[in-house]
Amino acid sequence: MSDTEKWKKINKSKEERPKVQEYKNWKELSPIPISLPIDGSIGNTGDWRTFRPVINQEGCNKCGICWMYCPEGTIRKREDGSFEVDLIYCKGCGICAKECPTNNIEMVRESDIKK
Numbered sequence: 751m752s753d754t755e756k757w758k759k760i761n762k763s764k765e766e767r768p769k770v771q772e773y774k775n776w777k778e779l780s781p782i783p784i785s786l787p788i789d790g791s792i793g794n795t796g797d798w799r800t801f802r803p804v805i806n807q808e809g810c811n812k813c814g815i816c817w818m819y820c821p822e823g824t825i826r827k828r829e830d831g832s833f834e835v836d837l838i839y840c841k842g843c844g845i846c847a848k849e850c851p852t853n854n855i856e857m858v859r860e861s862d863i864k865k
């Protein structure tokens with residue numbers, strides 16, 4: 751299905767949408783609009799984070815699941831296909847680490863990281 755057709759599908763009125771939608775895997779999900787991270791009223795979210803996600807690049811299979819699940823849109827794809835976290839805006843929720851299928855993201859306490 752082309753991107754245009756996917757957009758048409760999700761732009762249907764509520765009545766037209768199927769009550770249950772089944773997907774074989776996450777690649778079939780319709781594209782959704784996301785907002786990019788910006789400064790909050792009390793500063794960058796990274797300022798008050800307790801845990802920091804650390805991606806082990808060697809074991810990463812570049813599946814993009816962490817990127818897809820991050821609720822803040824702070825995981826970026828590099829040119830080589832690997833992923834990195836924008837620590838200015840990451841809030842340290844740990845969802846990426848929980849969802850990584852290869853257990854390749856470690857949540858490390860900020861106070862344990864050498865400055």
Ligand code: SF4
Binds near residue numbers: 842
């Ligand atoms: S810890 Fe949370 S906010 Fe930070 S990169 Fe992972 S999913 Fe995104």
Ligand code: SF4
Binds near residue numbers: 809810811815852854
């Ligand atoms: S979810 Fe895990 S294996 Fe997949 S790209 Fe992210 S760090 Fe790599």
